[in-house]
Amino acid sequence: MINKNNKFINLNGDFEIIIGSAKACHICFSEIEVPEIAKKHAVLKRVRDRLFIQDLGSDAGTLLDGIRLLPKNWEEIIQTGNNKISLGQTPIGINPNLFRGRERVGIETTALYYELAGRILCNGIYLQAKPGTMTAIMGPAGCGKSTLLDLVSGYRRPNSGQVFVTRNHDKINIHEDYSQIRAWLGFLPQDDMMIPELTLYQSLNYCLNLQFTGLNAIIRDHIICNTCSQLGFEKPRLHKFLNTVIGSAESGIRGLSGGERKRANLAHELISMPLILLLDEPTSGLSSVDAEKIISLLKKLTRQDELSTIITIHQPSRDTFESFDNLLLMNHDGTVAYYGACKDATHYFEKITGISAVACNPAEYLLAILDNPAYNKKITDSFQADQIKNFPKFP
Numbered sequence: 001m002i003n004k005n006n007k008f009i010n011l012n013g014d015f016e017i018i019i020g021s022a023k024a025c026h027i028c029f030s031e032i033e034v035p036e037i038a039k040k041h042a043v044l045k046r047v048r049d050r051l052f053i054q055d056l057g058s059d060a061g062t063l064l065d066g067i068r069l070l071p072k073n074w075e076e077i078i079q080t081g082n083n084k085i086s087l088g089q090t091p092i093g094i095n096p097n098l099f100r101g102r103e104r105v106g107i108e109t110t111a112l113y114y115e116l117a118g119r120i121l122c123n124g125i126y127l128q129a130k131p132g133t134m135t136a137i138m139g140p141a142g143c144g145k146s147t148l149l150d151l152v153s154g155y156r157r158p159n160s161g162q163v164f165v166t167r168n169h170d171k172i173n174i175h176e177d178y179s180q181i182r183a184w185l186g187f188l189p190q191d192d193m194m195i196p197e198l199t200l201y202q203s204l205n206y207c208l209n210l211q212f213t214g215l216n217a218i219i220r221d222h223i224i225c226n227t228c229s230q231l232g233f234e235k236p237r238l239h240k241f242l243n244t245v246i247g248s249a250e251s252g253i254r255g256l257s258g259g260e261r262k263r264a265n266l267a268h269e270l271i272s273m274p275l276i277l278l279l280d281e282p283t284s285g286l287s288s289v290d291a292e293k294i295i296s297l298l299k300k301l302t303r304q305d306e307l308s309t310i311i312t313i314h315q316p317s318r319d320t321f322e323s324f325d326n327l328l329l330m331n332h333d334g335t336v337a338y339y340g341a342c343k344d345a346t347h348y349f350e351k352i353t354g355i356s357a358v359a360c361n362p363a364e365y366l367l368a369i370l371d372n373p374a375y376n377k378k379i380t381d382s383f384q385a386d387q388i389k390n391f392p393k394f395p
Contacts, residue, residue, distance in 0.1 A: 060088025
């Protein structure tokens with residue numbers, strides 16, 4: 001909604017509206033009351049959850065936070081900024097709701113079962129992710145973590161069970177209505193699919209052109225630079241990052257480093273502004289320092305943009321582990337060993353096993369319990385019994 005003379009205009013989805021004194025404008029000011037406003041003064045554009053403004057060459061100009069915009073040049077209005085916009089000396093009020101072009105969505109499943117080549121990979125696993133939260137999926141190698149993420153993303157269909165995208169009181173079945181929710185999903189597999197001969201900028205620009213046909217080149221450039229800045233790259237390092245050839249060991253082309261490739265992969269998903277972010281082992285192969293940086297960035301973006309983020313991760317450090325809101329711990333046979341608040345996981349296992357987690361890395365402690373034959377089945381059985389008592393509880 002745009003606040004103009006205490007009137008509100010409801011706007012849903014992407015839009016491009018012209019502001020001026022001409023009657024044909026979407027937002028029309030009186031030429032008599034405000035003579036400085038041109039017939040077509042400025043244009044306001046929203047792309048998913050991003051808001052842009054452009055001056056159309058007016059004499060009085062368009063100002064953003066006191067700085068006059070260059071004519072015919074798009075500038076992003078940042079939600080966390082001051083956002084003092086004026087046409088000449090005439091202020092324009094921007095309602096905060098205008099920054100959100102889409103309702104926030106989550107993920108919810110029933111019990112999921114999936115069998116491949118006679119082996120059960122998911123055995124009654126279920127999942128729930130709310131906007132603004134990060135969920136970790138952990139478990140021993142081969143327990144079905146990546147398979148579960150494939151089921152949640154719609155890439156695989158379960159033998160039994162359903163996956164829903166939740167929006168207010170609506171539930172949309174991913175496998176039945178995939179085309180409706182595809183634009184909301186960002187899915188990052190373990191193996192990247194980037195073209196090694198391209199620079200990162202060329203690759204991201206290509207992705208934007210495919211997803212947003214006809215999007216202005218200046219806006220594309222702004223989205224690319226802003227997305228990579230969010231991943232921790234600032235000038236002049238940002239320029240080098242964007243203009244480096246991606247490369248790969250298979251192609252023999254030397255390009256981005258391992259840590260840069262992880263962020264480049266992530267940039268390809270974030271550039272489409274997803275509402276649900278599914279990441280399969282985004283920290284594998286990275287040092288503990290780089291892994292913590294990636295998770296810290298994801299946590300910031302999850303909170304800031306109210307994303308529903310689900311990440312498979314093998315054995316994170318204590319700081320990385322504590323960054324997550326919820327934990328789904330899978331057992332060797334694809335069953336649920338624990339599902340609930342991350343901060344409660346070690347205490348829950350201590351109660352069942354009597355083994356102290358003090359001074360232990362929480363992830364190492366939990367996986368060691370699962371690898372102990374004396375406790376393995378007991379863990380799953382205890383959790384299934386606790387479900388009857390309304391366990392798990394999520395923040």
